[in-house]
Amino acid sequence: MSDDLTEMLAPEERPEEKKDVTDLLLHDILTGTLPAGTWLKQIDLERRYDCTRPEVRRALDRLSQRRLVQHNPNRGYQVYELDDQRTREISDIRVILETGVADRMIANVTPAAIAELRGLARQFDEMSFRGSIMEHYDANLAFHRALLLLAGNSELVDVVAEIRQRTVSAPVSQWRTRARIEQSAREHHLMVDALEARDLAELKRLIEIHIRQAPIRA
Amino acid sequence: MSDDLTEMLAPEERPEEKKDVTDLLLHDILTGTLPAGTWLKQIDLERRYDCTRPEVRRALDRLSQRRLVQHNPNRGYQVYELDDQRTREISDIRVILETGVADRMIANVTPAAIAELRGLARQFDEMSFRGSIMEHYDANLAFHRALLLLAGNSELVDVVAEIRQRTVSAPVSQWRTRARIEQSAREHHLMVDALEARDLAELKRLIEIHIRQAPIRA
DNA sequence: TTATCATAAATTGGTGCCAATTCTGGTTAC
DNA sequence: GTAACCAGAATTGGCACCAATTTATGATAA
Numbered sequence: 001m002s003d004d005l006t007e008m009l010a011p012e013e014r015p016e017e018k019k020d021v022t023d024l025l026l027h028d029i030l031t032g033t034l035p036a037g038t039w040l041k042q043i044d045l046e047r048r049y050d051c052t053r054p055e056v057r058r059a060l061d062r063l064s065q066r067r068l069v070q071h072n073p074n075r076g077y078q079v080y081e082l083d084d085q086r087t088r089e090i091s092d093i094r095v096i097l098e099t100g101v102a103d104r105m106i107a108n109v110t111p112a113a114i115a116e117l118r119g120l121a122r123q124f125d126e127m128s129f130r131g132s133i134m135e136h137y138d139a140n141l142a143f144h145r146a147l148l149l150l151a152g153n154s155e156l157v158d159v160v161a162e163i164r165q166r167t168v169s170a171p172v173s174q175w176r177t178r179a180r181i182e183q184s185a186r187e188h189h190l191m192v193d194a195l196e197a198r199d200l201a202e203l204k205r206l207i208e209i210h211i212r213q214a215p216i217r218a
Numbered sequence: 219m220s221d222d223l224t225e226m227l228a229p230e231e232r233p234e235e236k237k238d239v240t241d242l243l244l245h246d247i248l249t250g251t252l253p254a255g256t257w258l259k260q261i262d263l264e265r266r267y268d269c270t271r272p273e274v275r276r277a278l279d280r281l282s283q284r285r286l287v288q289h290n291p292n293r294g295y296q297v298y299e300l301d302d303q304r305t306r307e308i309s310d311i312r313v314i315l316e317t318g319v320a321d322r323m324i325a326n327v328t329p330a331a332i333a334e335l336r337g338l339a340r341q342f343d344e345m346s347f348r349g350s351i352m353e354h355y356d357a358n359l360a361f362h363r364a365l366l367l368l369a370g371n372s373e374l375v376d377v378v379a380e381i382r383q384r385t386v387s388a389p390v391s392q393w394r395t396r397a398r399i400e401q402s403a404r405e406h407h408l409m410v411d412a413l414e415a416r417d418l419a420e421l422k423r424l425i426e427i428h429i430r431q432a433p434i435r436a
Numbered sequence: 437t438t439a440t441c442a443t444a445a446a447t448t449g450g451t452g453c454c455a456a457t458t459c460t461g462g463t464t465a466c
Numbered sequence: 467g468t469a470a471c472c473a474g475a476a477t478t479g480g481c482a483c484c485a486a487t488t489t490a491t492g493a494t495a496a
Contacts, residue, residue: 041478042477042478042479043476043477052450052451053451053452054449054450054451055450057478057479058279061276061279061280062279062280062283065280065283073457073478073479074456074457074458074477074478074479075457075458075459075477075478076458076477076478086373089371089372089373089374090373092371092374093315093371093373093374093377096314096315096318097311097314097315097318100314100315100318101314153307153310153311154307155304155308155311156307156310156311159311159377159381163377166373259446259447259448260447260448260449261446261447270480270481271481271482272479272480272481273480275448275449291448291449291487292447292448292449292486292487292488293447293448293487293488293489294447294448
């Protein structure tokens with residue numbers, strides 16, 4: 001647990017420019033590097049991310065506020081174990097929110113936006129072949145972020161990002177099955193198609209199955 | 219800013235049993251005791267809530283994560299100034315979420331639930347006459363919480379509570395106009411009526427105008 | 437009189453240390 | 467052989483101090 005992980009960072013992170021410890025820890029949890037149930041000992045994290053004790057404590061406190069890690073007083077923090085019910089509930093919320101603004105996406109869509117989304121969808125495709133798991137993860141996030149931005153509600157983008165982060169654990173492992181990834185990639189393109197055709201019902205349908213079938217974050 | 223405020227605490231809080239500082243500060247912001255823009259100096263909060271420096275820092279960090287206070291590095295924290303656009307966006311999100319689960323509320327409603335909601339609505343009414351502003355505030359929260367619980371998605375209850383907290387500031391002042399409060403109280407009862415009659419369209423309509431017309435938290 | 441600069445006060449934020457609690461391993465009693 | 471218990475180690479969490487940055491104040495010069 002205390003081995004050096006800095007090489008696993010995404011290429012765009014220079015080692016010298018220190019990122020926020022909270023983000024580093026968050027990414028390690030999201031990518032499954034630190035699996036559910038893992039005890040997060042302060043001294044280990046301190047060494048692992050080459051940071052100070054207070055920084056570790058702040059990161060742990062923040063993530064426990066977001067219910068990503070569980071805090072056992074006087075015992076420590078551990079990566080939260082996610083139960084199925086919560087996963088389902090969170091998916092439901094995402095479905096309601098994202099299908100709820102589908103009409104606005106269609107209303108605000110422009111040729112430029114279509115082009116951008118197609119580019120992001122293609123980027124996701126590419127990451128399926130080559131690219132680290134984290135790049136893949138980020139590519140997915142970028143696509144969905146751009147899609148949501150079309151709704152014209154920047155607060156919503158934040159809220160969904162936050163909700164999505166609640167459903168960590170059992171994470172990218174599921175992801176790795178080739179079939180699932182390719183299915184997700186196809187759905188990305190289909191969503192852009194529906195958007196371009198201004199087909200509201202189809203877009204809603206796609207969003208729902210896209211969220212539901214890959215329960216975690218597809 | 220450094221005067222003692224402990225007497226202003228709600229009656230149910232005993233002075234000796236210390237509550238979490240984060241909650242105390244949160245309530246003072248929500249009730250408008252600390253208006254938007256106020257600088258939250260650590261030493262003042264320390265004295266005001268009779269707590270230690272690290273506790274103050276943790277509270278400030280948590281609230282800045284929730285975007286209730288703004289953090290200016292090396293300068294301090296201040297209560298967040300809310301702009302109109304964000305307020306509108308947050309209302310939109312609430313409308314989407316709460317109308318999005320209206321059908322489930324109706325599906326899950328029971329006579330017992332109706333009775334409970336009526337009781338909570340009446341409690342809100344009563345608080346309009348007598349009762350502190352904070353009791354009033356809490357009564358409103360309790361009603362909406364119970365309503366949302368009907369949807370059968372406990373995660374949603376948390377999410378909405380969190381979102382609602384984002385739109386602090388310009389807070390209970392608006393509230394105080396008698397007309398607005400009485401209108402809200404009426405709508406509470408109307409919502410229970412619609413629920414009892416299982417009238418989905420009407421319930422959705424009520425939820426939307428209820429959220430929109432009292433933009434902050436009605 | 438006003439603008440600018442230097443100095444001083446105050447506030448934030450980081451570092452290190454220490455107490456309190458919990459966990460581990462070994463020992464003893466039954 | 468098993469269970470309970472006790473001592474030692476390790477970890478968490480709070481506390482006090484100190485450095486760095488910023489703001490306020492006052493003096494000096496134009």
